[in-house]
Amino acid sequence: xxxxxxxxxxxxxxxxxxxxxxxxxxxxxxxxxxxxxxxxxxxxxxxxxxxxxxxxxxxxxxxxxxxxxxxxxxxxxxxxxxxxxxxxxxxxxxxxxxxxxxxxxxxxxxxxxxxxxxxxxxxxxxxxxxxxxxxxxxxxxxxxxxxxxxxxxxxxxxxxxxxxxxxxxxxxxxxxxxxxxxxxxxxxxxxxxxxxxxxxxxxxxxxxxxxxxxxxxxxxxxxxxxxxxxxxxxxxxxxxxxxxxxxxxxxxxxxxxxxxxxxxxxxxxxxxxxxxxxx
Numbered sequence: 001x002x003x004x005x006x007x008x009x010x011x012x013x014x015x016x017x018x019x020x021x022x023x024x025x026x027x028x029x030x031x032x033x034x035x036x037x038x039x040x041x042x043x044x045x046x047x048x049x050x051x052x053x054x055x056x057x058x059x060x061x062x063x064x065x066x067x068x069x070x071x072x073x074x075x076x077x078x079x080x081x082x083x084x085x086x087x088x089x090x091x092x093x094x095x096x097x098x099x100x101x102x103x104x105x106x107x108x109x110x111x112x113x114x115x116x117x118x119x120x121x122x123x124x125x126x127x128x129x130x131x132x133x134x135x136x137x138x139x140x141x142x143x144x145x146x147x148x149x150x151x152x153x154x155x156x157x158x159x160x161x162x163x164x165x166x167x168x169x170x171x172x173x174x175x176x177x178x179x180x181x182x183x184x185x186x187x188x189x190x191x192x193x194x195x196x197x198x199x200x201x202x203x204x205x206x207x208x209x210x211x212x213x214x215x216x217x218x219x220x221x222x223x224x225x226x227x228x229x230x231x232x233x234x235x236x237x238x239x240x241x242x243x244x245x246x247x248x249x250x251x252x253x254x255x256x257x258x259x260x261x262x263x264x265x266x267x268x269x270x271x272x273x274x275x276x277x278x279x
Contacts (some may be wrong), residue, residue: 006031007060008039009247013129014153016085021052022152022174024081036065040073048114051075051176051179057085058173059112067240068178068267069227076272080194082277087113087172089163090134090154094144098163103132113148116166120147126275131221134159138254139163178272185247193246194223195273197256200238207262208239214258218251220244238265244269 007028009017031048033039034161042048048195051154053070054063087109103110110117112125117124127147134153137145145163147153147185154161164185177196188195201207215222224242245252247268260266 001220004029006042006047006081007050007052008033008042009049009052010036010054011129011132012038012135012143014134014150014156015129016083016150016174017052017130017176019150019152020054020081020083020174023083024052024079024178025050035068035276040069040075043179044074047164049180050078050082053177053179054174055177056175057108057112057160058171059167059169060108065227067198070123071238071267072239073179075181076183077177077196077272079272080275080278081176081178082275082279083174083176084164085112085167085172085174086150087148087167088151088154088161089106089116089146090137090157091146091162092137092141092143093158093160095146095162099143099196100146100162101144101145102146103274104137105130108134109148113166113168113170116163118135119232124148128175131156145187150223164264173277177270180271181271183268185271187246191274191276191278192244192273194242194267194274195245195247195252196240198238198240198265198267198269199259199263201263205264211259211262213256218255220251220255244274 006027007025008031011017018030039051043051055063055066056264102125104125104127107126125216131153133147134149134157137147138157177221201211221244226240
């Protein structure tokens with residue numbers, strides 16, 4: 001235990017979210033949690049000051065469930081972090097790549113190095129967490145079983161790095177959101193601000209087109225727009241959006257006012273500085 005504030009993440013020590021916490025918030029103590037819900041609850045209940053949640057990967061795409069959890073989390077986005085994900089093949093001491101028959105890791109990670117696995121005749125096996133996979137490979141002690149995880153996990157669980165940086169794409173990157181109990185509306189950072197929000201449009205013809213028109217006419221750049229089903233029915237869709245700017249910017253104010261006219265739900269999730277590593 002340390003006197004540093006804690007930052008919660010989903011997974012076991014050595015997970016990529018653990019790496020993200022250490023890189024983006026080195027002044028905080030990483031706190032491992034079993035699920036995303038547990039990480040959110042740790043902040044909401046005061047056990048941790050912040051939560052680090054992955055939202056999308058440049059190879060795999062959107063992280064399942066995150067957009068569903070954000071609006072109901074009771075937390076606010078106060079930062080983002082782009083973390084380069086280097087996938088490594090980890091085995092027991094003395095093992096070689098030729099020994100490995102199965103590689104264990106999270107469902108999201110396996111497709112990110114699918115070409116390497118096929119090339120070496122290795123079967124991917126799903127594990128709830130890549131760091132847990134590393135721990136279980138160490139406990140099993142069988143050279144035929146390896147884990148796909150970080151070098152940090154290799155250090156923590158005493159494994160050898162059999163192959164480094166085996167991801168299919170050199171730019172393989174995960175975007176994380178830093179969540180806090182209270183919003184931070186101050187202007188900060190040297191690369192501009194972002195604002196994230198969710199909304200539902202009214203049931204009128206061309207509602208989405210009309211709702212988004214204000215961003216175009218006011219010159220506000222929308223960097224992300226995604227839809228997803230809510231309330232367990234295909235009749236209800238919710239939209240998640242990221243835009244450049246701060247809600248107090250005149251252009252953003254006008255765009256949000258126009259959006260509000262065509263929606264029956266609009267919730268700002270957070271305003272935060274752009275990560276300097278943002279593409």
